[in-house]
Amino acid sequence: MAKHDKNKHEERQHSQQNQNQEIDTEALKKENEELKQKLDEALRAYAKCENDKKILKKETDALIDYAYEKFAKDLLPVVDSLELAITHANEIEDKAEAFDKLIEGVELTLKKMLDTFKNHGIEPVEHDEFNPEIHQAIQQVQSDEHEEGAIVDIYQKGYKLKDRLIRPSMVTINKKS
Template identity: 80%
Template sequence: MGKKHNKPQKEEKNNQQNQEKSENLDIDIETLLKQNEELKQKLDEALRAYAKCENDKKILKKETDALIDYAYEKFAKDLLPVVDSLELAISHAKEIENKEEAFDKLVEGVELTLKKMLDTFKNHGIEPVEHEEFNPEIHQAVQHVQSEEHEEGEIVDVYQKGYTLKGKLIRPSMVTINKK
């Protein structure tokens, strides 16, 4: 008899535990649903932020490309007077009947134009390379000669000037150096 009496108590206890588990499950499901919704919102925010970054990247690339395309505009505008001077020198030289006078005027005009060109270069950070002492980082030795007037390794002659752009070498000087 004791066994029959214990069975309804066990069932009642099991039902009570199942009900508690069910309530706990309901709470857990509700919590999980809330967390899921929050995660969806955060994912949506992250995707929007990513899309904004991608758009910003495209805009920056487009702006950078435009800046590069027009970076030389000021330099080009500053060179136009040099071209004007050369054209004017040629035009005036043709008008002068005395060829010696025309030649002298042409040389004078070319010298003034060269000065204008070098000033324009300087204004844009383009400087000629110094030629005091041979430096393989900025000079290119194209010939070796023997000279009693110069020290070993000293620059004897400059074939072509080198230039730097804001301190960076853009063309080395081509030089002759003394080799004893």
């Protein structure tokens, strides 16, 4: 009987091992399915990110390509004014009067241009005192009317775009002997 009990005991153990293997197989299958779902979700998220990157790049490229559109539209009236000034000056027979009208038109056009610049954050550089960060000294002269290093004359105005210098002013400064 001991042998029979021993065999029954072994059969139970073997049966239990088979059940454990079945349970483990089922658990592995379930875990495998969950991993497949997570992988699928990760791949979809990656694909969405890639698509979003492409869309963002396309939109950024379009913004860069058309960044100057508003500025260009604001400059069109300046071009119109110049064309109108030339047309009107050519229609006037008295050349002295034509010249005076042309000067008046150019002055109005310059004002319109500077207003357009200001609307877009472009302003002339200040010329209170010489500053090598915003002025380029192209010549030194001697003048008793000005202090040492003071700006005597401006050859070309400088301009800033917001806080960034886009062109320094070219100036003459005083040098005492």
